[in-house]
Amino acid sequence: AAEGRDEDLQRFLAQGLDANVRNADGLSPLMLASQAGALNCVVHLLEARAVSSTSVPGTADAMELASSTQVRSLLEALLGQGTPSTSDEAVEALGNLSLAARLAADRIMEELAEAEAQISEVRPRADILGAALLPAKKSGGTLYEVNHKAVAIRYLPSVHSEIVGTRIRGQTLTLFEADASGRWRRFDSDGCEEGWVLLHHHELGDLVRPVHREAKQNS
Incomplete structure (x- = not known):
């Protein structure tokens, strides 16, 4: 994730890798991908149910570690936390994804829409x-x-x-x-x-x- 090797990451996730595992520094794959600006990896990890934040006080989350506003906007959009001011950045980030990551992002957004509809009902x-x-x-x-x-x-x-x-x-x-x-x-x-x-x-x-x-x- 830290090196942006999304194809390897997809393979590891398919083999059952825990998307929320931590390294010796306490960083998750999502945090490392966010820090590295690896957009494709960010998407695949979110689809694998990676959690962006932690309940441990004083611990940085994936958004705080994001290497750019584009990464942060993509995270917000796929976590259902985006704002109108970040939507343009999110659209640009979606346009920079690989085909596999874009399809994964579409699935995540469909899930978000379904979840909101469930709550509203x-x-x-x-x-x-x-x-x-x-x-x-x-x-x-x-x-x-x-x-x-x-x-x-x-x-x-x-x-x-x-x-x-x-x-x-x-x-x-x-x-x-x-x-x-x-x-x-x-x-x-x-x-x-x-x-x-x-x-x-x-x-x-x-x-x-x-x-x-x-x-x-x-x-």
Whole structure:
């Protein structure tokens, strides 16, 4: 990955290489590919479910290590975290991919679209409504209110990670520390749900927003 040898990387991934393995310096293949500007490798690793960030405080993630804005924009686009200001760079990056990597990128974007559609179709259920009343396991944290039709709670801070819970518009949840990218916050409740919540989506806007307790009490 660090040398941009995408064909070798594809072969290793097909043989079962863990896309999130770390080297002696604690860097994953995705971090090394991002650092080296190896666009094709970045795409193949993301399709293999490589995670861009880590929950270890003070540890850099793939975006922070990106060698250029083009690499960073590609990462954001394929992680569902892009913004209009980075879309041109992402389009340019997609144009620089090999055919195999471009097809892989298309598959990733199709998955993202399907995942967003799944979340948007979530309907209120008794267990979801009841979950809003569950207290947080630990003290502290910041109270947020769901600002979108529905948001997913994911096992890891990645849009590719497994969904372990869901909240709908108007429900509140207490979120704790952020991941290395600052885009996700940890969720923890007495309902045995633990995971991560994405704060902002590049197309949908703020998925959750902080609740100002004083404003609510005075209203």
